[in-house]
Each structure stands twice: as structure tokens, then as C-alpha cells.
Amino acid sequence: MMISGPFTAEARHQNKSARTRARLMDAAVEVFARDGFEAASVNEIARMAEVANGTFYVHFRDKNTIAAEVAARIAADITDQIDQAMVGLDDALDRFGFATRQFIAFASSQPLWGWVIIRAASFLPEMHRQMETHMCADLKMGRRQGQITAEIDAFLVDTIVSMVFAALAARLRGDAGPEAGSRVTELVLNMLNIPPQRAHEVAWQDITLKDLHLPTRPKTARLAH
């Protein structure tokens, strides 16, 4: 049985190299999900993609690299979905709180992918940058709205992303409960010198979290609206 999945589907009309690469990524998703990151072997990924062992190394340097890339794609997909869910939400602080809490809630509902994403984040600066871009937009909006006075620069955004990842890790380890998202949101807002009462309000308000889906699901999810 030939492996196929979202990456393969996406690359259907590209050249052979891209198609093989996509098959390897779909296979990696499969194997990581089945065996976990540590136990997964490059051989097994190659076997599942029905390519020779050496072919893997033409496309990816090692297991970390493919994990990083797959994780980055998943993270990108999730953040896009979160953006979708926030259409019409205008307050910058509310947007930041929603995105943070939704991201942590999702990643901790899928512990395996949560770990892969965290692991990838420490390897692939690109992934940090990706999250930073999304986050940056809301933070700068906050500055325009006059809610944030601190200057938004790379160091600050990197720090915030690290705090969110730390909260996610604590959640996955079981050291923090479902309130982790709210807590870290409040801490970040305090850090930005938002008045404590407002920070608390934003971080702990009732919100309805969406049920996000992994891009690794069969495409049938796109049927009805």
C-alpha cells in the first residue's frame, strides 16, 4: 500500500523530486504518529515512502530536519486556522490572548505533535520566525491602538514566543493544567506593562475554542461549509 497524504496530494503536479520529498514527509507523519519521535527510524520512514534508504538523505539531512519541516508545516497550518477563527476580532490584546490560548490548547490536545513542534522549534529558527510573524502583527496593532507602549523588536518577540513554548512544554509534561494558556497570556501582558486588571481580564475571559484539525487528516474535511 502506497503511502499518500496531504503533502503528496499538494505536490501531485510538481516534479519528481518534489513528489518524492512529499511522500517522505507523509511517511514521516505516519511513523512519528505511530512510533513517536525517538523510536522512529529513517529506514522505516524510507520503507513506508517506498524509496531506498539513501534517497531519504538526498532530501533531508537527518531525522531532526524532516521532523522540523513537518512540524513547521503543521504549525503554519494551525496558525492559519487560528487566524481564520479570529476574523472580526479587533482588539489586539484579545487577539493575542485568543491565539495563545488556542495554540496551547490545541498542541496539548495532540501531545505527540506538541512535542514534535517543541523539538522542532529549538532546531528550526524558521519556525520561531513563523510564529513571530503572526504574533508581531497583533502586537504592532496593539501599539497602534495605544494599548502597548513597549517597542516591539526581535528580542521581545523571541522572548514572548519562548514563554508560550515553555507554557506548552509545562502543559505537556503535566506540570501545568488547562489554565496554562491563560497564565502565560497574563504574564506576557504584565511584561508589556498592560494594567494588571486589564491583563487579567483579557487572559481569563471565557472564550470558545475552535476544534482545529491537523493538516494530516484526509481532505474530506473540506467538504461542507
Added chain:
Amino acid sequence: MMISGPFTAEARHQNKSARTRARLMDAAVEVFARDGFEAASVNEIARMAEVANGTFYVHFRDKNTIAAEVAARIAADITDQIDQAMVGLDDALDRFGFATRQFIAFASSQPLWGWVIIRAASFLPEMHRQMETHMCADLKMGRRQGQITAEIDAFLVDTIVSMVFAALAARLRGDAGPEAGSRVTELVLNMLNIPPQRAHEVAWQDITLKDLHLPTRPKTARLAH
């Protein structure tokens, strides 16, 4: 030439197991320092410690584990030295600022060990806990002194440690300059709702950083005072 170093010296009068373990740790220090973490091989460490390959695995699960343990010991040594340097410093916030800036300055002056420590931090929860313990003492002092109003719990301390590590990583990557220590200190103090002006003062005041030494130096460093 038989390897010997601080761990071996320390274990001189312990049982054979402890002595072999110590030799492996000294050898690991040597090899990591010479070849870097990735290039270091377990065989090379075992050879340098003059034990058989398999003996390594009696004492440590793998390369990560020994790196984590060595890094934890070095981090412990550094934090002890920082504590020494802070004797007589009574203000909790000043203490926190000094320790943070000194730690980042030291670890970024020894990039190899900086990376090993960061790597270890994600493997060895014990190491986080170690830093948390030291930090916790100062934070709780700050609460007693009435400077900090936030409640000091595990989540908060974990978040702070993660912020410090993130700043260190940014420094090592070259994304942040020597001011990284001050910046992260200020951000943490803001997060704790310290008045911004005071936070800025604490974080950016002139301090004299000590020249810390790795525990891996020959013991001759202890000659004169």
C-alpha cells in the same frame, strides 16, 4: 596518559563505580570541549577514560545523558560561584539582576558550554529545577521585602527560567548583543509588576561582573587569594 580532572579528584575516595563514572565525565568534558557536542563520539569518550565501550553504557544511557549530567554539574558550579559573588548583596531585585546578567555573560563567553547547558536544560528537568531553586530564594526574598506582590509558584519560576535560557540562546546565536542580560532582567521585572522605572534601574545599573571559572580547570586555580 590517564585522564584526570575535577570529577576524578572528587571521587578519589569513593567506590570503584563512582571513580569510573567520574573518569567518564572528565573524559566527556575533554572531548566535548575539543570536538563539540555533535562530533563527539561515545567511543572516543570511553577511549579517553580508558574503559571499554560497553562500560560507558553501564554508567550513562547515551551521549545526551552524560552531556546533561556534566552540564548540570557545571551549571551548579557556576550558580554557586554567582552566589559567592553576591554575598552581602541584600536587595532581592538587585540579586536577581546580578545573577541573571552574570549567568548570561558567563555562558556566552564560553559558547560551547553555553550550548551544552541549553541542550541539557531541555533534557534534564533536574537542571531546570536546580536553577529554579536558586532563583526561587531571591524571588521569595523579594516577596518578603514587599517588592514583589505576585505569588511565586512553579509555573512562574519555570517561565522565568525559560526566559533567561531564551535570552542566552539569542546571545549565542548572535541575535542579541551583550545587553541581552539586562533586557531579559528588565522584562522579567516588568512581568512581576515592579514599577517600570525601578525595573529599568535594576536591570541596567553598572555592575562589575566576576570572572567565573569552569570546574574543569586544573585545581591550581585555588592557590592564591
Added chain:
DNA sequence: TCCAATATTGAGATAACTCCCATTTTTTTG
């Protein structure tokens, strides 16, 4: 159709890690 460029292959080199038995160290017993 042919050719140059590109992609794939898989056996082999190297390193990580396991396993079992001889030896050493520690504990128990007479």
C-alpha cells in the same frame, strides 16, 4: 530519439548501542 541534467539506488563505512560472561567488590555467614 538522443543526450545532458537530475534523481534514485543500495551496498558499505562508521558510529551508536546491547549483551553476556569473566572479574572485582561488597555483603553475608559461620
Added chain:
DNA sequence: CAAAAAAATGGGAGTTATCTCAATATTGGA
């Protein structure tokens, strides 16, 4: 306190995984 039993340790050959590279196959353009 000495000898025997039990436990821990060390050695190194063997197994498995990672990664490379020279040979082979495929592709797509002229």
C-alpha cells in the same frame, strides 16, 4: 575475621541504525 555467596562492574564482540558515494535509472528538452 575469614571464607563463601551475592551483587556490581568491566570488556569487547556483535547487532542495529545512520549516513555516504559511485553506479544506475529516469526525466524532460532539443
